[in-house]
Amino acid sequence: MKKLTSRFAPSPTGYIHIGNVRSAIYPYLLARQTGGKFILRIEDTDRARYVDSATDLILDTLKWLGLDWDEGPEKGGPAAPYFQSERKDIYLKFAKKLIEKNRAYSDATSPEEIEAYRKADSEKKIPYLYRNHRPENLCFEYKEGVPLRFVADPKPRSWTDAVMGDLSAGPEVQDDIILLKKDGLPTYNFAHIVDDFLMGVDLIARGVEYLPLIPNYLALYEALEIAPPILASLPHILAPTGNKKLGKRDGAKSVTEYRDSGVLPEALLNYLACLGWNDGTEQELYTKEELIKKFSLDHVQSSGARFDEVKIYWYNGQWIRRLVAEEGIDAFFPRTKDFWPKTAEAYEDNYKKRVFSIIYDRLKVLSNLRDMTGYFFSDPEIRPELLLENKFLKKAGLSESALVSLLSTVAETLANVPETSWNAETLKSTLNALLETTSRKPAELFSLIRIAVSFAPFSPALELTLAVLGKNVTLARLNATKSALLLDGE
RNA sequence: GGUCUCUUAGUAUAACGGUUAGUACAACGGGUUUUCAUCCCGUCAAUGCGGGUUCGACUCCCGCAGAGAUCACCA
Numbered sequence: 001m002k003k004l005t006s007r008f009a010p011s012p013t014g015y016i017h018i019g020n021v022r023s024a025i026y027p028y029l030l031a032r033q034t035g036g037k038f039i040l041r042i043e044d045t046d047r048a049r050y051v052d053s054a055t056d057l058i059l060d061t062l063k064w065l066g067l068d069w070d071e072g073p074e075k076g077g078p079a080a081p082y083f084q085s086e087r088k089d090i091y092l093k094f095a096k097k098l099i100e101k102n103r104a105y106s107d108a109t110s111p112e113e114i115e116a117y118r119k120a121d122s123e124k125k126i127p128y129l130y131r132n133h134r135p136e137n138l139c140f141e142y143k144e145g146v147p148l149r150f151v152a153d154p155k156p157r158s159w160t161d162a163v164m165g166d167l168s169a170g171p172e173v174q175d176d177i178i179l180l181k182k183d184g185l186p187t188y189n190f191a192h193i194v195d196d197f198l199m200g201v202d203l204i205a206r207g208v209e210y211l212p213l214i215p216n217y218l219a220l221y222e223a224l225e226i227a228p229p230i231l232a233s234l235p236h237i238l239a240p241t242g243n244k245k246l247g248k249r250d251g252a253k254s255v256t257e258y259r260d261s262g263v264l265p266e267a268l269l270n271y272l273a274c275l276g277w278n279d280g281t282e283q284e285l286y287t288k289e290e291l292i293k294k295f296s297l298d299h300v301q302s303s304g305a306r307f308d309e310v311k312i313y314w315y316n317g318q319w320i321r322r323l324v325a326e327e328g329i330d331a332f333f334p335r336t337k338d339f340w341p342k343t344a345e346a347y348e349d350n351y352k353k354r355v356f357s358i359i360y361d362r363l364k365v366l367s368n369l370r371d372m373t374g375y376f377f378s379d380p381e382i383r384p385e386l387l388l389e390n391k392f393l394k395k396a397g398l399s400e401s402a403l404v405s406l407l408s409t410v411a412e413t414l415a416n417v418p419e420t421s422w423n424a425e426t427l428k429s430t431l432n433a434l435l436e437t438t439s440r441k442p443a444e445l446f447s448l449i450r451i452a453v454s455f456a457p458f459s460p461a462l463e464l465t466l467a468v469l470g471k472n473v474t475l476a477r478l479n480a481t482k483s484a485l486l487l488d489g490e
Numbered sequence: 491g492g493u494c495u496c497u498u499a500g501u502a503u504a505a506c507g508g509u510u511a512g513u514a515c516a517a518c519g520g521g522u523u524u525u526c527a528u529c530c531c532g533u534c535a536a537u538g539c540g541g542g543u544u545c546g547a548c549u550c551c552c553g554c555a556g557a558g559a560u561c562a563c564c565a
Contacts (some may be wrong), residue, residue: 009565010565011564011565013564013565043565045564045565046564046565048564049564049565111562111563114562114563118561122491125491125492126491126492127491127492127493127561128492128561129561147563149563164495164496167494167495168494169493169494170493172492172493173492173493173494173560173561175561178562178563180563181563182563183563185563187562187563187564187565188564188565189565191565192565206565207559208494208495208496208558208559208560209559209560209565210559210560210565211494211495211559211560212493212494212495212559212560212561213560213561214494233495235495235496235558236558236559238558240501243557243558244558245558245559274502274503275502276502276503277503278502278503278504280504280505281504281513282503282504282512282513282514283513284513284514284515301502301503302495302496303495303496303497303558304496304557304558304559305501305502305503306501306502307501308501308502308515308516310501310515310516311501311502311514311515311516314514314515314516315515317527317528321528359527361527361528361529362526362527362528363527364527372526390524390525392524392525431523432523435523441523441524442523442524443523443524443525444524445524446523446524446525447524447525448524449524450524450525451524451525454525456525456526457525457526458524458525458526458527459524459525459526460525460526460527461524462523462524462525
């Protein structure tokens with residue numbers, strides 16, 4: 001397959017939100033699949049919307065997702081610089097080529113006059129096209145401080161979009177678009193064409209919102225005698241409710257917000273790649289390598305796909321379990337670093353690893369650790385009502401004094417388990433034996449013990465929980481609960 | 491309004507013009523010695539509407555409806 005050079009070309013106006021990372025992922029996958037290059041270019045020509053920290057945010061996001069680039073910021077490359085604001089003279093050079101051919105003109109028409117044209121056309125109910133108001137004598141030279149416009153060549157145009165298929169549009173959408181703004185910086189419309197050409201880009205993937213402009217781009221390619229690259233229009237990702245495209249205004253989260261809540265990059269990449277794409281099989285879980293191998297644009301859906309956070313969490317749960325199974329607890333453990341409760345700080349990694357090993361299969365996101373593991377690190381608040389209102393204990397008709405005596409039996413029995421045998425296996429058989437001696441149902445005895453040591457809404461299998469808590473803590477908590485019940489009963 | 495695009499269950503999607511229209515998430519029900527989760531089993535649920543082509547249409551064609559995008563010295 002031909003090596004494809006592709007690019008991601010964000011504007012540094014803020015964080016990358018979840019709705020537009022896909023236009024980085026797909027070109028990346030194709031570049032890697034074909035052994036081509038992936039270029040990162042920062043389109044910072046809009047000084048009004050420029051946000052200083054945004055570039056770093058974008059770089060961090062891509063790195064975290066595992067989308068490494070071959071040329072661009074921090075890397076450099078043969079077509080440097082990769083910030084459009086630093087390429088002013090390059091655009092001017094190309095603009096002059098167009099001027100020489102009488103295909104671009106400086107236009108001093110004021111924004112007010114333009115607005116008046118627009119208004120007049122709309123009153124006449126005819127489509128507004130600037131070329132209908134073009135000055136009579138065009139100024140075919142570059143004038144600083146004045147916008148430079150393209151001389152349109154309106155005619156029917158047809159082309160093939162790698163996602164949408166064969167497309168065509170008439171002359172009525174082709175206009176004298178602005179190439180250079182009055183501040184001398186290029187518009188996106190002009191800059192991307194020049195840059196993609198100079199950088200050897202042969203695949204452009206971007207949102208469908210650019211589709212109506214493509215006839216103008218084709219005219220520009222023609223005038224500049226540049227062969228157009230492969231054009232791919234990616235459908236929008238829709239917000240969870242309504243029919244609007246997912247955007248920051250609809251609360252689209254940044255990629256980093258998902259990272260900070262403990263979503264794994266593997267899961268997010270997997271979810272986003274599969275939102276609107278499918279390889280025709282029933283596979284759901286893809287590694288990055290599998291995506292690189294299997295991705296193709298012709299399987300990209302041409303309709304918009306709705307964003308579904310619930311499914312991200314499903315993917316994330318799957319990925320947590322899969323990575324733990326493949327890499328083991330030790331290798332996975334560093335990823336949990338920022339997600340433990342405050343009280344866990346005093347504990348050693350080894351202990352936290354043991355906690356993690358018995359709880360990881362319950363996690364949707366790593367930050368669940370914060371509210372799911374508290375009782376492993378500090379004594380829980382004793383709430384007798386949790387025992388008294390437990391449905392199994394209630395159903396068994398156990399009085400407070402009966403609970404106290406049960407707890408005593410349990411504590412005595414567990415006290416006889418030697419410290420050296422305090423492990424899940426021994427505990428399991430000890431607990432099973434207790435079922436016999438107390439002649440209680442598992443639901444009753446195990447609920448009692450579970451609540452007495454954790455007072456948590458849920459916890460891992462009982463023998464595992466006790467094994468990790470250790471003998472001293474287990475006995476101390478059983479006794480504390482017992483005392484609290486006795487006090488309560490007075 | 492002009493131009494362009496899109497339309498399979500609630501959601502994401504699969505189906506050389508020939509399948510009882512498949513899969514996953516969600517929801518609901520059940521099973522795995524307590525809970526929550528995992529895992530397993532099951533239930534519910536879709537081709538927007540109307541024409542045409544064809545022995546046969548989710549698939550091809552036309553019309554309609556609905557939805558979206560765009561019409562900037564923003565990208």
